[in-house]
Amino acid sequence: xxxxxxxxxxxxxxxSTRVRFARNLAGYNFDSTLGEKEAREIIEKIxxxxxxxxxxxxxxxxxxxxxxxxxxxxxxFISREFAAKKTPHTLLLSEKFNTAVMVCEEDHVxxxxxxxxxxxxEAYEDLCRFDDQLDSNVQIAxxxxxxxxxxxxxxxxxxxxxxxxxFLPALTMAKQIGGIASQLxxxxxxxxxxxxxxxxxxxxxxxxxxxxTLGVSEEETIRKLSEIVAQISNRERKLRATLKxxxxxxxxxxxxxAEGTLRYAHMLSSAETTELFSLVRLGVAMGxxxxxxxxxxxxxxxxxAPATLTLTSEKELKTDTERDIARAEKIKAVLPM
Amino acid sequence: MKCERCNKNEATFFYEENINGEKKKYSLCxxxxxxxxxxxxxxxxxxxxxxxxxxxPFALMGDTLFGSLFYPAEAAxxxxxxxxxxxxxxxxxxxxxxxKAGCPDCYGTFSAELEPTLRSMHxxxxxxxxxxxxxxxxxxxxxxxxELRAELNEAIKKExxxxxxxxRDEIKAMNEKEEG
Ligand SMILES: [Zn+2]
Ligand SMILES: [Zn+2]
Numbered sequence: 001x002x003x004x005x006x007x008x009x010x011x012x013x014x015x016s017t018r019v020r021f022a023r024n025l026a027g028y029n030f031d032s033t034l035g036e037k038e039a040r041e042i043i044e045k046i047x048x049x050x051x052x053x054x055x056x057x058x059x060x061x062x063x064x065x066x067x068x069x070x071x072x073x074x075x076x077f078i079s080r081e082f083a084a085k086k087t088p089h090t091l092l093l094s095e096k097f098n099t100a101v102m103v104c105e106e107d108h109v110x111x112x113x114x115x116x117x118x119x120x121x122e123a124y125e126d127l128c129r130f131d132d133q134l135d136s137n138v139q140i141a142x143x144x145x146x147x148x149x150x151x152x153x154x155x156x157x158x159x160x161x162x163x164x165x166x167f168l169p170a171l172t173m174a175k176q177i178g179g180i181a182s183q184l185x186x187x188x189x190x191x192x193x194x195x196x197x198x199x200x201x202x203x204x205x206x207x208x209x210x211x212x213t214l215g216v217s218e219e220e221t222i223r224k225l226s227e228i229v230a231q232i233s234n235r236e237r238k239l240r241a242t243l244k245x246x247x248x249x250x251x252x253x254x255x256x257x258a259e260g261t262l263r264y265a266h267m268l269s270s271a272e273t274t275e276l277f278s279l280v281r282l283g284v285a286m287g288x289x290x291x292x293x294x295x296x297x298x299x300x301x302x303x304x305a306p307a308t309l310t311l312t313s314e315k316e317l318k319t320d321t322e323r324d325i326a327r328a329e330k331i332k333a334v335l336p337m
Numbered sequence: 338m339k340c341e342r343c344n345k346n347e348a349t350f351f352y353e354e355n356i357n358g359e360k361k362k363y364s365l366c367x368x369x370x371x372x373x374x375x376x377x378x379x380x381x382x383x384x385x386x387x388x389x390x391x392x393x394p395f396a397l398m399g400d401t402l403f404g405s406l407f408y409p410a411e412a413a414x415x416x417x418x419x420x421x422x423x424x425x426x427x428x429x430x431x432x433x434x435x436x437k438a439g440c441p442d443c444y445g446t447f448s449a450e451l452e453p454t455l456r457s458m459h460x461x462x463x464x465x466x467x468x469x470x471x472x473x474x475x476x477x478x479x480x481x482x483x484e485l486r487a488e489l490n491e492a493i494k495k496e497x498x499x500x501x502x503x504x505r506d507e508i509k510a511m512n513e514k515e516e517g
Contacts, residue, residue, distance in 0.1 A: 145464065214459035
């Protein structure tokens with residue numbers, strides 16, 4: 001089942017967990033100096049490993065299925081850069097394993113698993129299995145000293161990026177994200193707003209990930225990240241508890257108004273939906289709203305994003321108004337009456 | 338280290354040139370480096386900071402990282418600029434402008450120039466962690482050999498000759514297995 005239809009661990013503070021490995025094939029140039037013929041060779045080689053029999057669907061991305069590609073970006077299966085690429089590139093996707101193999105991204109192969117909630121170990125272990133599969137079928141560019149050789153030196157070593165999408169409304173309100181950011185940078189981690197740059201992110205959604213890949217093992221990185229995410233979760237929970245003591249009625253009013261808008265509005269923009277999502281998710285986590293669960297909310301966030309909405313809508317959506325109406329309808333269909 | 342020209346800012350550019358035996362050495366801040374570049378005081382056109390590309394991640398990461406690509410010891414070599422990756426033909430300048438290697442072999446070709454950058458980027462310049470099966474086997478073998486040799490030395494020191502003989506056989510067997 002796709003990750004956004006499930007509720008995972010620590011879902012009060014964590015939306016999803018993503019781990020990716022960057023790998024390149026020995027004997028081929030990196031992307032910027034790679035010929036088209038070689039790119040196609042790599043695509044065929046990797047497609048022969050992650051086959052339909054293994055649960056992977058092959059999607060050759062090009063001008064014609066641009067919208068589909070953007071929808072995969074909104075579902076966090078692939079990167080925006082990969083969707084926009086001009087040279088040959090292919091996605092091998094298993095929605096069952098929530099795993100995407102991006103072939104000819106910045107690196108020849110990027111393996112990525114995304115799971116709901118906090119699930120770093122599981123995502124890492126899943127990915128290792130797919131990495132072993134890759135390793136036993138092709139020669140990987142590797143150096144004893146530098147580890148996995150990647151196009152960009154920022155990924156050298158493990159080639160691993162582990163990131164946790166966190167939901168931190170109380171810390172955002174308390175203006176504590178900036179402080180967290182400077183603490184994280186000292187230990188090789190970073191925090192970034194999901195929507196818009198800067199320290200305050202729309203929807204209070206943040207991505208926390210490792211920046212260092214050389215000299216720190218995968219397991220150590222996962223352990224460190226898990227620890228930090230747990231610490232941040234606890235700080236967020238404590239602040240929420242104080243909110244509940246001090247300003248409960250004001251908060252409850254805000255949350256229920258947001259729920260009302262989400263349920264009954266005729267038109268909803270993407271930006272407003274993200275804001276309302278945030279308040280309702282907080283309401284669910286604090287027990288103010290009971291008949292909505294986190295999976296419904298993740299689904300709303302994914303399925304009302306512009307490309308996915310356009311792709312799944314029965315009508316053709318030409319104007320912003322049409323899109324905003326369709327978005328409100330989609331939300332009504334997801335939320336129980 | 339302070340910039341030797343303005344004596345105010347931190348020096349992040351280290352430059353060395355050697356033209357017909359006449360050596361010049363500068364430690365400069367980004368600002369002074371640019372001024373000297375513009376005024377032509379830095380003669381060599383292949384000067385490392387001739388074109389700072391804003392699309393390069395090195396540039397985005399700040400002058401310190403970018404500057405450290407050109408450590409004093411290596412700067413003299415860069416003066417000749419001719420070093421090319423034998424596989425993909427990338428020069429160090431290509432590497433720097435892209436912010437990315439051209440092929441896996443670039444890392445071997447420019448390893449000395451890259452090392453300080455990797456250290457400031459990652460805090461380390463050597464990998465620990467997963468490896469492809471082929472390399473892992475090699476690494477495990479090397480680790481086991483190291484262990485056995487240490488045990489052997491210990492046994493000899495303690496005059497446990499029977500144990501030492503057994504360890505010596507094991508090491509020999511492992512060596513043969515590796516070769517065969
Ligand atoms: Zn200066
Ligand atoms: Zn090269």
